[in-house]
Amino acid sequence: MDLTESYREELRLIRKPWTGAGISLVVLALLVIPWLKMDYLVYMATVVFIYAIGVQGQNILIGYTGQISFGQAGFLAIGAYTFGHASASGIPLPLGLFAAGVMAGIFGLIVGFPSLRLKGPYLAIATMGFGIAVYQILLNSEVISGGRMGLTVKKLPALFGLTQQVTFYYFTLLLALIFTLISYNTISSYAGRAFIAIRDNDIAAEAMGVNLARYKLLSFGMSSFYLGVQGALFSLLIGFLEPNLFTFMESVTIFVAVIIGGLASIGGSIMGAAFVILVPQLFGGLRELVPVIFGVAILVILIFEPHGIAGRWLKIRLYFRNWPFR
C-alpha cells in the first residue's frame, strides 16, 4: 500500500528502495554498454536518448497539459538550425545547445498563443500549419538552410580518450538523464499540477486559481525547448542538415512515440522513443513490410493497451507486486 504521509514524501522521486535499486541498475547498464564494444548498440541507444528528450517534452504538452500539437518538426528544425549556425559561428557547444532550446522555446511561446483560444483538432491544425511553414521557409531561404549543399555541422570531438561515438553516447545519456529528472520534477511541482488540471478541465482549473494563459504558454515553451535540444543533438549526430529532414512525417513520428509510450508518462516517453526508433530498424530486413509492421504494431498496442507501453509495464509491475501470493 502506497501511503503518503507528508507533502515532502509526495514530492520524492524515488519512494521505495527497490525502485532506487532498479533505476541504479538501469543507469549502470547504460554506462557499461560502450564497454561491450558493440558500436551498433551504442549508436541505436544514442538515437533513442536524443528522441527521448523531445518525446518527453511533447508528453508534457500533449499528455499532461492536453494540448494537441503537430508542429514538432518545426521546433526540431529551429533547434537544429540554430545550433548549426551557432556551431558554424564558433559559439561553444553548450551555449549553442542552450540557444537551440531557447530559440525553439520562444517560437513555442508564440505558437502557444492560439492555444488560449483553440482546442483539440483546431489547435492541432494551427500547430501543423506552423510546422509546415517552417519547412517551407527553410526550403526557400538558402541563408537559413545553408544553401544548395545544406549545412554541415561539426560533430562532438572525442574526449577523455574515448572514441567520438562513445563520447557522444555519454553526452546524450547525460542530457537525457538531466531532462528526465527535470520532467519528473516539473510534473511533481505546482506547474505540473496546473498542467494536469488544465488537461482535466480548464474551466475548473481557472476557478481553482490556475492562470490558464501562463501555464498553457509555459507548457508550449517548455516542450518546444526540449524539441529544440533534440534537434540540436540530432544535427550533432548526423553532422549535416537539410530541410527534408524536417518534414511533417517527423512530427507524426514524435506524436506516435507519445501515444505509444503512454500519455502522461515520462517513463512511457522513453519507451515510446525506443519503439519508433527500434521497430523500423529491427525489422529492416523485411523491407517493404516495415511500414505495415510499424502500423499494425501501433494498432495492436492502442487496441489492447490504450495507455501505451507504460500502461502495460504498470500492469506487469502490479501483477508481480505480490507474486506468488495472489
Add this chain to the structure above:
Amino acid sequence: MKGSRIWILAVCLLLAPAYGVAQGVPGVTDTEVTIGITNPLSGPAALWGTTGVGAKAWADYINDKGGVHGRKINVILRDDGYNPSRALANLTEMKGNVFAVAALLGTAIVNTTKDFFAENKVPLITAYGDIRIWEKYPKDKLRWVFVSYPDYADEAEFLTGYAVKNLGAKKISVFYQNDDYGKMGLEGVKLAISKLPGGASLGVTIPYDVTERALATHAQKLKEGGADVLLLYTSPSHGPLILKEMAKFDYRPKVLATFTLGDPIMYKLAGADVWEGVYPATPANSGIPGDPAADKVIEILKKYDPKIVGKEYLALFGAVSMMYTVEGLKNAGRNLTPEAMINGMEMIKNWKPEGLGAPVTFGPDRRHGVNGSRLSRAEKGTHVPISDYVIYKPRF
C-alpha cells in the same frame, strides 16, 4: 579445481575463433567476401531501392559463375527508408562485418555517412547523390571513395547547349524540384545561357516541393512563360505529372529531361501521348533498356530476381555498382585487404562494365570514374540514343 581448469580451457577455445576473426580482414573469409548495401527499400523512395536489388542479383550471378578468386559475394542489403540516421545505423551495424559498401543512395544519406568510410577503412564503391559533396572532401579521406555519377549542373549545361544548337531553342523555361538537386540543374541552365549570348533567353523558372501533387497552377505559369523549350529537373513522378497538366492547357514545348527520368517506364507514368518525343538524358555510368548490352544484363538480372521486371533501368544502375565491385575484387587478387581493393579499383582504366555506358577510369588522383551523359529521344515506347556520350571533366 580440475573442473575449473576445464572451464577455463573451454572459454579459451570458444574465444579462439573470435580472436582469429579480429585479426583478419572484416568481411573476408577464405570462401566469402561480404559487401554491404543500405538502400531505401521502404518509404517514399522505395522504388530507388531497386538499385540494391539489382546489385544483389548481379552478385548472385557472379556467385553462380564461381565467385571472384574462389570467394562468393555475400550481399547484406539493409533498408534505410531514405532516412540518413537509419542509413548511418545500418553502416554502423555492418562495421566489422563487411569488406566494402556499394550503391549508397541519396544526397542527404551520402552527406551524413561520408566520413564513415575513411574512419573505418571500408571502401565505398559508387554513391548516387550530389557529387559535389566529394569535390572539396579531404584527399586522405577521398582515397576510400569511388564514384561514377553525373554532375547535375554539368548535365544541365549540356542539355541547354543541345537545345539551343540542335533544337533551335529561343526561350528556355525550367521546372525543377525545390532542393539542391533541382537548384543545381537550374544553375547549369543559367550558366549555359550566359555562355551562349544571343543563343536563347531564360524563360520562367518554376519550382515545386516534393510533397506537392497538384501541379495545374505550375503548368499554367509555364504556359504563360511561353518558352519553346522546357527543361525538367524533377522526380520520376513529378515529371510526368507536369507534362500531363501542361497537355490539358494545350502547351506542348520541346521537353528535355535529366537522367533521373531516363527510364522508359516514363511511358507508363506519363502516357504515350505526353511522353512521346521527349528528350531524356541518360547517364554515362549505366545503360538503358533497349540497348543490346543493357538488355543482355537485364535478362540475367530478371532471372535472378523476377521482382526486377518493370524496374529494369534502376536495377541495371545498381548492377553496375556490383560490376565495379567485382572488377575491383578481381584486380585486388586473392590476398584481399582494403588496401589491395583500393589498388584494384585504381587499376580500372578505360573500362566499360559489360559494355555499358562510357569508359570508366580511376586512379590515385582520380575518384570520379566517369562524369558524362548522352541524350536520347522517347520513340515508340523506348528511349533511343540520339547523341554520343558527352564526357565532362571529372570533378575529383
